[in-house]
Amino acid sequence: MADRLTGGDSSLLRRINAAVTLRALRDGQSVTLTQLVGDTGLSRPTVEGVIEGLMESGLVAEVEHTQDNGRQRGRPARWFRFRAEAGHILGVEVGVHDIRVILADLTGEVLGTHAKPVGETLDADERLSCVRTTVAEVLRKAGVSRDSLWAVAVGTPGIVDREGTVRLGTAIPGWTGLDLGARLRRSFRCPVVIENDANLAAIAEHWQGAAVGKGDVVFVMAGLSPGAGSLINGRLHRGFGGAAGEIGALHLLGQEATPERLLSTTGKPLDPLDEAAVARVLRLAREGDEVAQVAMDRFLRRLVHDVAALVLALDPELVVVGGWAAGLDGVLEPLREQLELYCLRAPEVALASLGSEVVAMGALRVALDHVEEQLFAVDPPGASAR
Amino acid sequence: MADRLTGGDSSLLRRINAAVTLRALRDGQSVTLTQLVGDTGLSRPTVEGVIEGLMESGLVAEVEHTQDNGRQRGRPARWFRFRAEAGHILGVEVGVHDIRVILADLTGEVLGTHAKPVGETLDADERLSCVRTTVAEVLRKAGVSRDSLWAVAVGTPGIVDREGTVRLGTAIPGWTGLDLGARLRRSFRCPVVIENDANLAAIAEHWQGAAVGKGDVVFVMAGLSPGAGSLINGRLHRGFGGAAGEIGALHLLGQEATPERLLSTTGKPLDPLDEAAVARVLRLAREGDEVAQVAMDRFLRRLVHDVAALVLALDPELVVVGGWAAGLDGVLEPLREQLELYCLRAPEVALASLGSEVVAMGALRVALDHVEEQLFAVDPPGASAR
Numbered sequence A, B: 001m002a003d004r005l006t007g008g009d010s011s012l013l014r015r016i017n018a019a020v021t022l023r024a025l026r027d028g029q030s031v032t033l034t035q036l037v038g039d040t041g042l043s044r045p046t047v048e049g050v051i052e053g054l055m056e057s058g059l060v061a062e063v064e065h066t067q068d069n070g071r072q073r074g075r076p077a078r079w080f081r082f083r084a085e086a087g088h089i090l091g092v093e094v095g096v097h098d099i100r101v102i103l104a105d106l107t108g109e110v111l112g113t114h115a116k117p118v119g120e121t122l123d124a125d126e127r128l129s130c131v132r133t134t135v136a137e138v139l140r141k142a143g144v145s146r147d148s149l150w151a152v153a154v155g156t157p158g159i160v161d162r163e164g165t166v167r168l169g170t171a172i173p174g175w176t177g178l179d180l181g182a183r184l185r186r187s188f189r190c191p192v193v194i195e196n197d198a199n200l201a202a203i204a205e206h207w208q209g210a211a212v213g214k215g216d217v218v219f220v221m222a223g224l225s226p227g228a229g230s231l232i233n234g235r236l237h238r239g240f241g242g243a244a245g246e247i248g249a250l251h252l253l254g255q256e257a258t259p260e261r262l263l264s265t266t267g268k269p270l271d272p273l274d275e276a277a278v279a280r281v282l283r284l285a286r287e288g289d290e291v292a293q294v295a296m297d298r299f300l301r302r303l304v305h306d307v308a309a310l311v312l313a314l315d316p317e318l319v320v321v322g323g324w325a326a327g328l329d330g331v332l333e334p335l336r337e338q339l340e341l342y343c344l345r346a347p348e349v350a351l352a353s354l355g356s357e358v359v360a361m362g363a364l365r366v367a368l369d370h371v372e373e374q375l376f377a378v379d380p381p382g383a384s385a386r
Helices: A002-006 A010-025 A033-040 A044-056 A124-142 A180-185 A197-208 A247-252 A275-286 A290-314 A332-342 A355-376 B002-006 B010-025 B033-040 B044-056 B124-142 B180-185 B197-208 B247-252 B275-286 B290-314 B332-342 B355-376
Strands: A060-063 A079-082 A088-094 A098-105 A110-117 A149-156 A166-168 A192-196 A217-221 A227-232 A235-237 A318-322 A348-351 B060-063 B079-082 B088-094 B098-105 B110-117 B149-156 B166-168 B192-196 B217-221 B227-232 B235-237 B318-322 B348-351
Touching (some): A010 A355, A088 A124, A088 A355, A098 A124, A110 A355, A149 A180, A149 A355, A180 A192, A290 A318, A290 B247, B098 B124, B149 B355
Antiparallel strands (some): A060 A079
């Protein structure tokens, strides 16, 4: 307390001054020393010292400015820019059907992306080996060294704890109990964060998709095994054990059936991972097949029920519906109508807009958060008063 | 940004120094000037100036200390204490069956409390007039002037928006649409905050009850019209429109019935506000009546379902069960067992411990937060970086 009010130590101050200066440079435009002095509120000698240090560490470069028209008197202005290429980040999805990797620079600008289809029966070792080759491929194509990675974030289905162990993951063989964080950290020297896929989808849609500007958002991954991710005041709500939003178990209560039973037209449940069979039922329903229509109806009622449970618990401003079922005709409108009917305060309902990259993009945003925390944060975490 | 780093203006600094000094005094023990200098890290002249100002505004008093043994050399030490009696706060519950008022001083020490039973059919005007007479009674008995009130917080059933209007309140006649905040503000010169009753119960149990030390808590108000309040990282989650936790509408979906139907032994639904009829059914069930046992079972399954929906959405560390149904035999254990079965990560389940005062105590805590924000906050709200 007293420390903070009376000034604090000088290395903290240096860190803060560097963060303030980098913030003024982060847009990627080159800026003069004089502009930096104005933007930061710091003194000219302080900014000069900070810039010197940032150039030594490779984060800032001096720029030749030929546009100077030479009519100015005195010393020519010195121009600087943030070196976004000083480091790189990866956003990765380890999904049931795909491995997807997105590479970006320190401002989040995407430099390369690659998706590789994988069999849903692939075991954990094979799947991880496929992650490694996909990462290597993306780095090689972009000509980026593995050592220049500052942060890697990875999304995957299931309940993931803060250390990166999959506490429960029924969608992928061998996933439950896997210490995914430790396994992937062997391949990287930088921090590796593991997060639930629906949580990352919520973050991605808030960053660049259908939820931009909305603080209280629920993202529903609509499919046979529905999951959800929630933002509260713009921040991810993981829950005490990382299991928030895993509403798929609701159907086990009472007499309700699982989606794979609800959608069956034969009396025999569908394979929950067989999206083709599901798509067939939905196509039949659209074509007028009565049995398929009844099945589709049962499935929709189930989805509405799950989403309503989330909405009543959290009261979000916006529900974003993604996952493969979101793209199907006749899913969004009934959901919107039913929520209007059953929720005390019905939220807006929108279709996800980032498509199949949504989870990897959310992972990229988490990796970028990590970088920005290191570069731009003025308050070190946990230092605020109260 | 720049302002903050280079110092800020002197009135802000005075406010911060006063807050820091008051914090050091808040425990209620009297303290010497020298101790204050040590505790705050401020200089002796600064502390003297701050104390002078606080004595003028009535928040600090100088204390005679006869225990001084006189053997000390130099000036005798000056002792000071925080004047908790300089102001007062009220925590109020406007319930279906009771009006309850708790009066406390600026440290939250309770000085008086009064509960008045009211008929469930009382309309809004009569109910508010009853609130006013109960408040007047409590103030009169404690010999406290209405002008010395710093903050009033009020809990009531229903969805309440941030301005204090009841958006939906089916439990009390004339409640939906009522601008309860504006109506009650006519009786007080200080700020009046209105909040949902289950939300306040969550806050109260976290303050002094079964949830002390737990950050992620769901409080379930178990009864015929179940509601819930949630804390995330120790802070109330109200939802975008104040409707978070209002899970009672879930039963409208699908084929599920309302609790008053589930608990009926005659085929005719019970009156949802008739707690006596409900208690009769539950007593019969305990005595072995089969029809009543089936009804009780239906009711429990319904409660488990509602709580499971909340737990799956939020993943709390602890579920606290309160409301009149919580006190009944055979509610807690089945709930705990069923949550273990159906939730991916089962939370702890505990009985509420604050009894019938829980909502008014939560209101008192909210009023106290308001006072502490004014007295002790070093960071004005919204001033933190990022």
